[in-house]
Amino acid sequence: MASYNQAIHLDPDFKAAYGGRAAAYRLRGDLDLAITDHDQVIRLDPQSAPAYFGRAMVHWQSGSLSQSLADFDEAGRLNPKSAYAVLWHEIVAKRSGQPSRLAEAATHLDMTKWPAPIVSLFLGALTPERVLSAADDADPKRRKAQVCEANFYTAELALQRGSAEDARQSLDLAAADCPKAFVESWAATVELKGLGARR
Template structure:
């Protein structure tokens, strides 16, 4: 229901009644991560693992306990918004804690957690893809590509992997490879607006955006950004549409609005306006947002060309 503070209050009360239940700390960690309180999320995930190791029932029962809760809505999202795929033992909590570390900007610790999750389950494509994201943000593109390649081999129909890899190819200026991956991501999930937007950014061909936009839900964000690129909304209207009563949602949408308005300004030759908006996006976007990482790249390119 989005009432995160009330959820945490209930988890606090459960912990007061039974402070040695590992799954409650894990649940609370997910909620803290959704609140962008990643320090507390890390602490909760760590406590969950520590208590699980103290559980005399052993790691096999811990795995069964977590897998038995797989249908619970609280397990639907990890710290970075990706779905949690059940691995073995501590892999679930390790991956979630890695996401919280990544959201804090501590990518070395995030990678260490992903490494351990992958050691526990070498076929954990969620951990492999998340590690690729961390390597990408650190600028280690070769390792990022290797992880995305492995994730694609494990699940060739995961559109997210192609989208992630496409943005690495974009940063490497391998535009043909980037477009190929974006096309694959769009084919696999035509209702996701972001690969469509990025194809427009990479290809600078709004006719293809117009065709792809027919597949998208015009009533949901980021529809205003699509309309900006189609020329049916102004930057001011997009920024106004980014407002939301949920402060976390608003922060994300304002971040995206600034980035994509900046891209549109760059396409029209308004480099100073683009520079100002990329600065806003780089400063305000959450660290795990693709727009934060892309804004940093665009700022570097723009400043190098001045």
């Protein structure tokens, strides 16, 4: 945090420092400050899809689903080939009671590479078991990342279907095994806290 503050002091237009500090604030639970820094990135670069995605995630964590959905919309518009923007739009739309646009959005994605199996899972074309099988890879680092994402998004689908216990098991795996830099690691922890609060 001190390094981000110093970088911004030296260069008030340093977008990457605002983005990094926003992520640090988010992890610390300072959501208003995280949104302020994402706002600053967007002011400096209105075409920054990652900034809209990051702000959407903070709105999701805070429970501001309509604002989150609007930001995922913009992130997807700016980068229609981002499978993660598409997946998160679907997650927030379903939680908000909005209709799915996944099938149309998927036509813009490369469905020959990861995370296409997760998109197919949400479209009903693959089972969770098939997604986990597709996550396997000879490269241990890539396998760890893909299994992490398979567990997290399988849990999100289970939540949509009302299967809280199945979701909890997969979220536990994601929270334990996801690389800490992955949004799915932090998001799994957020979801587990929410499930605990609903017990």
